[in-house]
Amino acid sequence: MHSLKRRCLTLIEMMIVMFIIALITGVLAYRYTGSLDESRAFKTKVAIERLSTILNLKAADDPGFADNVSTEWQDVVVNSPLVSNPKDLIKDGWGQDFDVFVENNTIYVHSQK
Numbered sequence: 001m002h003s004l005k006r007r008c009l010t011l012i013e014m015m016i017v018m019f020i021i022a023l024i025t026g027v028l029a030y031r032y033t034g035s036l037d038e039s040r041a042f043k044t045k046v047a048i049e050r051l052s053t054i055l056n057l058k059a060a061d062d063p064g065f066a067d068n069v070s071t072e073w074q075d076v077v078v079n080s081p082l083v084s085n086p087k088d089l090i091k092d093g094w095g096q097d098f099d100v101f102v103e104n105n106t107i108y109v110h111s112q113k
Contacts, residue, residue, distance in 0.1 A: 040093030041113075047089055048109045051098060054080055054089075055107045066102050073100045 051073075058076050059066045065076070078086045091097055092111040099110040 043093040044111050044113065047092060048098070048111060050083075051077065051089055051100075052107065052109045054082055055100065055109070057082075059107055066105065066107065069100055069102050069107055 055069065055073055055076060058080075059069070065072065074086075074090055077083055077089050080086075083089055092113060094111075094113050096112050099112070101108055101110070
């Protein structure tokens with residue numbers, strides 16, 4: 001009579017497999033987080049360039065705008081025909097409002113991150 005040998009996974013083998021899966025997941029999550037930060041930084045850089053261009057065009061069209069730029073810049077973005085989605089341009093990649101200020105008759109846009 002043939003005896004059937006059943007091989008079951010031991011607790012140690014299961015723990016090793018779970019450790020390997022957790023290690024792979026951790027590496028992938030770390031790489032994914034780095035990609036998210038890079039994409040947020042890129043979005044912020046592009047938004048700063050667009051926002052600066054729009055606000056400087058408005059200042060060239062209306063010289064008095066530069067005096068009130070820190071309080072009125074969001075209204076300009078919302079009402080600008082150059083912007084299709086103003087909510088994306090008002091905040092940086094991390095969801096923080098941009099800092100807009102005037103120095104030497106030039107409008108600067110800055111992000112906290």
